[in-house]
Amino acid sequence: MGYYEFKIEVAEESKDALIQRMSGMGCLGIVDNEKTLIVYFSDNDGITSILAGINSFPDILKKAELDSSFTYKYEFISERDWNESWKKKFVPIEVGDNFTILPPWETPPPGRIPLIIDPGMAFGTGHHETTRTCLALIEKYSRLFDSSVSNEYEILSANASCDERSFLDIGTGTGILAIAASKLGFRIITGVDIDPLAVDAATRNIKHNETVNIEIMEGTALDVEGKFDFIAANLMSEILIRIASDIASRLKPSGIALLSGMISGQEEDVLPVMEDEGLRIIERFIDGRWVSLILTH
Numbered sequence: 001m002g003y004y005e006f007k008i009e010v011a012e013e014s015k016d017a018l019i020q021r022m023s024g025m026g027c028l029g030i031v032d033n034e035k036t037l038i039v040y041f042s043d044n045d046g047i048t049s050i051l052a053g054i055n056s057f058p059d060i061l062k063k064a065e066l067d068s069s070f071t072y073k074y075e076f077i078s079e080r081d082w083n084e085s086w087k088k089k090f091v092p093i094e095v096g097d098n099f100t101i102l103p104p105w106e107t108p109p110p111g112r113i114p115l116i117i118d119p120g121m122a123f124g125t126g127h128h129e130t131t132r133t134c135l136a137l138i139e140k141y142s143r144l145f146d147s148s149v150s151n152e153y154e155i156l157s158a159n160a161s162c163d164e165r166s167f168l169d170i171g172t173g174t175g176i177l178a179i180a181a182s183k184l185g186f187r188i189i190t191g192v193d194i195d196p197l198a199v200d201a202a203t204r205n206i207k208h209n210e211t212v213n214i215e216i217m218e219g220t221a222l223d224v225e226g227k228f229d230f231i232a233a234n235l236m237s238e239i240l241i242r243i244a245s246d247i248a249s250r251l252k253p254s255g256i257a258l259l260s261g262m263i264s265g266q267e268e269d270v271l272p273v274m275e276d277e278g279l280r281i282i283e284r285f286i287d288g289r290w291v292s293l294i295l296t297h
């Protein structure tokens with residue numbers, strides 16, 4: 001028994017597609033080291049099928065009209081050396097004012113809100129900029145639901161008492177945003193994802209965190225009933241545009257919608273569609289090449 005460590009160099013624009021592909025192939029974890037992605041597989045998967053999956057990837061990139069230039073090298077790591085090489089790459093990271101994202105084998109630091117995430121899937125481990133931005137913005141805007149805090153945006157979810165604050169996480173991935181919402185005091189939380197692997201990962205992470213009140217569903221926003229005080233959707237801009245009416249119709253009056261995952265400039269396409277659905281912008285948050293929008297009715 002052992003593991004394979006792949007070091008893959010890929011163009012920035014193709015990185016997210018690679019991450020999705022590796023997760024889909026059942027990799028154990030991904031570390032995003034700026035230029036190089038380090039991806040781990042168990043040798044149970046068989047090196048021939050791993051290589052076949054990776055070697056067919058440039059064709060997929062070409063079809064998506066993304067940069068398909070791509071190099072990799074790999075090495076076998078024996079069971080004995082595994083813990084060292086694997087675990088030391090997943091160090092806890094601090095996000096927002098209070099969160100620390102950490103793998104299940106680390107001890108949560110005192111005084112922080114721990115988000116325990118199994119690193120089997122990169123999207124949502126917090127190594128992605130948009131996940132970190134979402135966590136910080138959820139932390140910031142969830143304070144509006146605290147009646148003791150003055151409300152500078154003149155929006156108060158007056159209809160949400162503490163016991164029934166609700167949160168919808170569209171495209172939950174590892175469940176990290178839903179777990180954060182639970183730890184911030186939201187009481188009715190739904191995470192939905194079209195990918196069954198994401199549903200499994202989110203379910204596992206909820207167990208690690210012992211968080212309550214989170215329901216994870218396989219599907220889209222259309223499968224979710226009811227209206228929510230807070231909606232988070234960290235998705236590509238084309239998807240945000242496609243599901244704009246689903247987001248607007250599931251947001252309570254004076255609720256908060258956090259849209260993330262847009263690359264700078266794409267928000268110019270997303271915002272008018274959201275405005276047509278009756279939403280208005282409160283904040284445009286720019287983090288490098290990524291943009292997030294905070295909207296309300």
Ligand code: SAH
Nearest residue numbers: 123124131171172173193194195198220234
């Ligand atoms: N919320 C996590 C993961 C974001 S990655 C985070 O912020 O880190 C985006 C996720 O959305 C993926 O898991 C993908 O499977 C899912 N997804 C893509 N389109 C979707 C749709 N139309 N409805 C629900 N989930 C979707």
